[in-house]
Amino acid sequence: MPHRLLLVEDDADLSGTLTEALAGEGYLVDHASDGHRGLHLGLSRPYDVMVIDRCLPAIDGLDLLVRLRSRAVPARALMLTALGAVDDRIAGLDSGADDYLPKPFDLDELSARLRALCRRAADATEALRIGGGLLDLALRDAVLPSGDRVPLSAREFELLRILAARPSTVHSRAELRRRVFDEAPAPSIVDTYVYYLRRKLGRAAIRTVHGLGYRLGEL
Structure with a gap:
């Protein structure tokens, strides 16, 4: 290509x-x-x-x-x-x-x-590190420290990829909504997908920075 x-x-x-x-x-x-x-x-x-x-x-x-x-x-x-x-x-x-x-x-x-x-x-590496686990960019799923793989939806993957690509950056909800959800009318869609990812990967996977947005946590 x-x-x-x-x-x-x-x-x-x-x-x-x-x-x-x-x-x-x-x-x-x-x-x-x-x-x-x-x-x-x-x-x-x-x-x-x-x-x-x-x-x-x-x-x-x-x-x-x-x-x-x-x-x-x-x-x-x-x-x-x-x-x-x-x-x-x-x-x-x-x-x-x-x-x-x-x-x-x-x-x-x-x-x-x-x-x-x-x-x-x-x-370049085919994975992004998330604490003791990683995000597999080729298979588009998360790998827990135990080695277990967790399937992700397309939007779950993209949201986690953006956070994992710049782990020290705090991303605002407006930015994440624009980049992942095509300017979806409801701002709460970002919070909804953060909830989905935490339910699959654990609450520590994504950190809330109050008043600012979200940043990567760890698996």
């Missing part, structure tokens, strides 16, 4: 060149010319890899990546920038980037780095 790639770059000439070159290598490329559009695409579509410019209109590239990571977007990210100092590279990596390429760059080097990121994504 071709890899899906999100390109967030405001330079029209560069984005046109990159889109054509990457599409020629088999990537399915979506382009955003500012941070707002990049955020919308990154949250609404699944990508294998992202190429994000550091200096963007509307939302800066660092802030964009922080926001995507806070929403458990797992796509590998390469940051492009004219800022090549060590401190700039560190800031990019700390914001959630997997790689950092200063401008100007060679297209062949960019392609090689993207291939490496895609290989890393393919080799």
Whole structure:
């Protein structure tokens, strides 16, 4: 299957060149010319890899990546920038980037780095740790510390996956409702599915952070 790639770059000439070159290598490329559009695409579509410019209109590239990571977007990210100092590279990596390429760059080097990121994504673990248990991403069920497997519905799995992908993040009910339940009219649907998961996996599986939302617990 071709890899899906999100390109967030405001330079029209560069984005046109990159889109054509990457599409020629088999990537399915979506382009955003500012941070707002990049955020919308990154949250609404699944990508294998992202190429994000550091200096963007509307939302800066660092802030964009922080926001995507806070929403458990797992796509590998390469940051492009004219800022090549060590401190700039560190800031990019700390914001959630997997790689950092200063401008100007060679297209062949960019392609090689993207291939490496895609290989890393393919080799990534097939499970997310939840205390002494885990969430099996391939079979889409939970594995208790005893080794027993617990089947999950599609929405139970997705809710638990979002929490497990960023275990230290507190997710608001509004965010979880938007991401898992397609803006269901009743906000209480999130609480209902948290109840379902706790009934299957134990009350400690999901922690309530009063006034804020939910975060991952442990099995």
